[in-house]
Amino acid sequence: MELSRSPGKAPPVLIIFNPVAGGSRRRRFARALRCLRGAGARVEIAETRHAGHAAVLAAEAARRGERLIVAGGGDGTVAEVAGGMAGSGATLGLLPLGTANVLAHELGLPIGPEQAAGVLMTGREVVLRPGIARYPGGRQRLFVQMLGAGFDAAVVTHLNPAEKRRFGKGAYLAESLRQIGAYRFPTILAGLDDAPMQAVASVIVSKGRLYAGRFVALPGASPLHAGFSVLRFTRGGPLATMIAGSALPLGLLHRVPGAVLERAGRVHLASASPVPAQADGDAAGELPVVIEDAPEGLPFLVP
Numbered sequence: 001m002e003l004s005r006s007p008g009k010a011p012p013v014l015i016i017f018n019p020v021a022g023g024s025r026r027r028r029f030a031r032a033l034r035c036l037r038g039a040g041a042r043v044e045i046a047e048t049r050h051a052g053h054a055a056v057l058a059a060e061a062a063r064r065g066e067r068l069i070v071a072g073g074g075d076g077t078v079a080e081v082a083g084g085m086a087g088s089g090a091t092l093g094l095l096p097l098g099t100a101n102v103l104a105h106e107l108g109l110p111i112g113p114e115q116a117a118g119v120l121m122t123g124r125e126v127v128l129r130p131g132i133a134r135y136p137g138g139r140q141r142l143f144v145q146m147l148g149a150g151f152d153a154a155v156v157t158h159l160n161p162a163e164k165r166r167f168g169k170g171a172y173l174a175e176s177l178r179q180i181g182a183y184r185f186p187t188i189l190a191g192l193d194d195a196p197m198q199a200v201a202s203v204i205v206s207k208g209r210l211y212a213g214r215f216v217a218l219p220g221a222s223p224l225h226a227g228f229s230v231l232r233f234t235r236g237g238p239l240a241t242m243i244a245g246s247a248l249p250l251g252l253l254h255r256v257p258g259a260v261l262e263r264a265g266r267v268h269l270a271s272a273s274p275v276p277a278q279a280d281g282d283a284a285g286e287l288p289v290v291i292e293d294a295p296e297g298l299p300f301l302v303p
């Protein structure tokens with residue numbers, strides 16, 4: 001692939017690489033690197049050593065004054081890098097090397113390593129509007145795509161990392177089938193803006209329209225817009241969940257009985273029982289949580 005910038009003029013690129021999925025992820029990363037270096041880019045690599053490390057590396061890079069910080073990984077890695085560099089004014093780039101790569105699909109980024117490397121060299125900037133989840137005690141967590149509470153979070157929380165590495169998206173399907181039998185669907189109270197709290201079984205608070213890869217679940221939503229699309233499921237239990245699971249690949253999740261799709265600028269989720277949350281496909285603690293737009297937008301490279 002031809003990349004347009006000439007040697008010597010290309011800006012330095014720092015890539016924060018999550019190697020956790022092993023073999024094919026490393027090979028795909030090597031292909032992207034060959035492409036970048038072949039085009040004269042000055043590439044620096046920082047490998048993550050544990051969950052949460054990408055945020056630390058991104059914060060350090062932003063403090064050093066790096067202008068382009070690239071997440072080499074999936075949605076969880078993007079969220080960590082975005083959280084670490086937020087507010088610095090640096091631009092975020094993405095080499096999609098994850099399992100679902102929802103943000104990449106959402107914004108039309110190529111998944112092929114050479115093509116994705118090309119975007120880092122010749123892409124244009126848009127402004128992502130990440131969400132921020134605030135927990136009691138002041139802890140907070142940034143997300144770029146969505147936060148879910150209830151059934152999907154139970155699946156993510158119980159997912160076996162070895163199975164995920166081996167079977168990719170198939171591991172989510174297997175864990176979903178296990179959780180249909182195991183999850184108890186405790187009542188969640190969801191408050192949108194100033195409206196009274198409503199009882200639901202599960203809820204997805206999303207920046208984007210896609211869910212679990214390329215399935216359209218919240219039509220009209222965009223990670224470039226302020227505010228959230230909120231998909232509430234008033235029906236829980238195994239049958240309603242199986243119906244939702246079948247509707248997802250058909251793009252009909254928002255149409256299943258008991259589903260309500262709304263917009264909100266602020267969402268408050270709480271429960272009297274322990275209810276797990278997931279953000280951008282990683283376990284994200286338990287309710288209660290208050291979700292709002294992050295204070296600043298984040299420049300992001302797209303084709």
Ligand SMILES: Nc1ncnc2c1ncn2[C@@H]1O[C@H](COP(=O)(O)OP(=O)(O)OP(=O)(O)O)[C@@H](O)[C@H]1O
Binds near residue numbers: 021049076
């Ligand atoms: N070196 C590491 N060892 C163990 N876990 C790590 C390491 N580096 C990062 N992680 C964790 O792995 C999580 C998942 O990684 P990532 O999102 O890149 O892949 P994925 O889950 O396969 O992709 P997707 O979210 O697109 O499906 C990250 O959120 C991060 O917390």
